[in-house]
Amino acid sequence: MPFTRISLLRGKSPEYLKALSDNFHRAMIETFDVPPDDRFQSIHQFDAGELIFDPTYLGGPRSDNFVFFEITIGKPRTAGMKQGFYRRLVQLLAEAPGIRPEDVMIVITATPPENISFSNGVIYDGIPGGAVHQREQA
Amino acid sequence: MPFTRISLLRGKSPEYLKALSDNFHRAMIETFDVPPDDRFQSIHQFDAGELIFDPTYLGGPRSDNFVFFEITIGKPRTAGMKQGFYRRLVQLLAEAPGIRPEDVMIVITATPPENISFSNGVIYDGIPGGAVHQREQA
């Protein structure tokens, strides 16, 4: 974790999508306490009429470059850290691939560690170092 | 918010999808305390074999017009409001685009306001009027 679903209208180049993915992850590393190799994302490209968003509700004006990030986290973060992450994310995406801050929307959902299995049918017990320790369950 | 993922089998016309999107949003405005311009949805069209649902478990019989709504909300609603929304939604979808109530499934997930950034890397502070106020974080 985190796992992030990225939603946008179809039509961007592979280079654009890579820059989007890379800078999203960079914002997570810099400001959201995410290790560099903790990278799990999916990119959903929607056809016209399949991604519907109001142009001015609580922000915008939103354009067809609108991008929506849904992030599932396993470890809690403070409100201050979230705010810092949102700010850094829009900064980096403006640099590359050149997305206006008005076009960036983010929603975070949290779930506890026992609700996550990264691999091999085990639950990570939280001990740093990257190894997977199987937690014995009652 | 709310943000809603709409899932159904591929093959409906653009007019059908628009009516589905419009009447879903109308139900939210009428019964779920959602402002008219607070509209954020994605429509996922699945090929045969990619959307799997039991025809009679706890309802149905479900047909190939089955539609699944996953709604993420930021503001809490009462159980009574949710029940009223579910009822109104199936009424409106039966009118247009003509979906049977048996074919409508809904799941709501909640997340707190600090977990949402609508635009510009800021968190909405809850003051009505549509303007985005940046909340200063500790």
Place this chain on the structure above:
Amino acid sequence: MPFTRISLLRGKSPEYLKALSDNFHRAMIETFDVPPDDRFQSIHQFDAGELIFDPTYLGGPRSDNFVFFEITIGKPRTAGMKQGFYRRLVQLLAEAPGIRPEDVMIVITATPPENISFSNGVIYDGIPGGAVHQREQA
């Protein structure tokens, strides 16, 4: 419920996807207290560059057969039951369609029963038997 989103790279045969779907559901029946007809899944096939995952973070090595399961549950389960489910799932998927345990990642999100309407705009009141009882709301 549960409702499960299954994400993987495009290119598998319909038989592979059916085996994946069937054995996922079998693990739920055997170890996760799910009735046999309580089956609701979506399968998202991603093109190259659209499903991004680190090969070795907390497990792996992950290959292009990586599959990610996001499960939304309405009824709570114990940590012990979750661990048993993760173990059984990787066992069954190794049997068919032949997915390595290193390639299996699972995230569970929970939501309360009033947040779910299976059909007909009503909330299931929890009485076994498969009938849908409408719960009168205040």
